[in-house]
Amino acid sequence: MRLGVASYSLRKFSRDKAIEMVKALGTPYVNFKSVHLPYELSATELAEARREIEAAGLQIVGGGVISFDQDSDPDVEKYFAYARAAGMPLITAHAAPALLPRIERFAKQYDIKVAFHNHGPEDKNFPSPYDALKHVRSMDRRMGLCIDIGHTVRTGTDVVRAIADAGPRLLDMHAKDLRDLTAKGSQCIVGEGAIPIAAILEQLETIGYRGYVNLEYEIDVDDPLPGMKQSFAYMRGALAGLDAARHRPHS
Numbered sequence: 001m002r003l004g005v006a007s008y009s010l011r012k013f014s015r016d017k018a019i020e021m022v023k024a025l026g027t028p029y030v031n032f033k034s035v036h037l038p039y040e041l042s043a044t045e046l047a048e049a050r051r052e053i054e055a056a057g058l059q060i061v062g063g064g065v066i067s068f069d070q071d072s073d074p075d076v077e078k079y080f081a082y083a084r085a086a087g088m089p090l091i092t093a094h095a096a097p098a099l100l101p102r103i104e105r106f107a108k109q110y111d112i113k114v115a116f117h118n119h120g121p122e123d124k125n126f127p128s129p130y131d132a133l134k135h136v137r138s139m140d141r142r143m144g145l146c147i148d149i150g151h152t153v154r155t156g157t158d159v160v161r162a163i164a165d166a167g168p169r170l171l172d173m174h175a176k177d178l179r180d181l182t183a184k185g186s187q188c189i190v191g192e193g194a195i196p197i198a199a200i201l202e203q204l205e206t207i208g209y210r211g212y213v214n215l216e217y218e219i220d221v222d223d224p225l226p227g228m229k230q231s232f233a234y235m236r237g238a239l240a241g242l243d244a245a246r247h248r249p250h251s
Helices: 015-024 043-055 074-088 097-109 127-137 149-154 161-168 197-206 225-245
Strands: 002-008 029-032 061-068 091-097 113-117 143-148 169-173 212-213
Touching: 002 225, 015 043, 043 061, 043 074, 043 149, 061 074, 061 113, 061 197, 061 225, 074 097, 091 097, 091 169, 097 113, 097 127, 097 143, 113 127, 113 161, 113 169, 127 143, 127 161, 143 149, 143 161, 149 161, 149 169, 161 169, 161 197, 169 197, 197 225, 212 225
Parallel strands: 002 029, 002 212, 029 061, 061 091, 091 113, 113 143, 143 169, 169 212
Antiparallel strands: none
């Protein structure tokens, strides 16, 4: 189980500063938002940025959330070309269901995974993971889900069950916590809210999840690091607890 960072958490900071902050969290894994790797960069500039990121000891595990807005080959392919140039093995995506067959074609062509992100009750395409799962279930194995646990619980969905039902289609995850499972504005440090973090991590281990659990910390935008450090400490503690329980001899 690998804990990483969604760079959207550090959206107020330059790429150089964001790299420093991720290093302070003690994880190498980052899913980069376009604020830190702009779509407008040329393939050469993206390759150079990738070298800088990797030289700092970090690993680009994906990009996004990327919104696919237009149902045409050039508009879909430009994001795959961007992802390839930046060294992203996965795109965390948002799209209307009608675009999925076209996206699938490029996912195969570029051999890049696409994880569809659910955005809660306000999302007209994929409010809950199940809304995306029913579309990707029969598609190429590179097509799957990014379960955002905060948005998921706000739809009234049992997030632990959704992880089990997604199984191998779960390709990515955004972790956060809410004090009130119905209120987007109640986001808090992971472990201080009502989302069952330990049960989520346990279910991920049960399904043999091989992706990343990326902290998407959307509060304290001007000074996110203290809360992010506490969130990581809580998640690492929960994982250590699961590990200890698994290796405890039966009495």
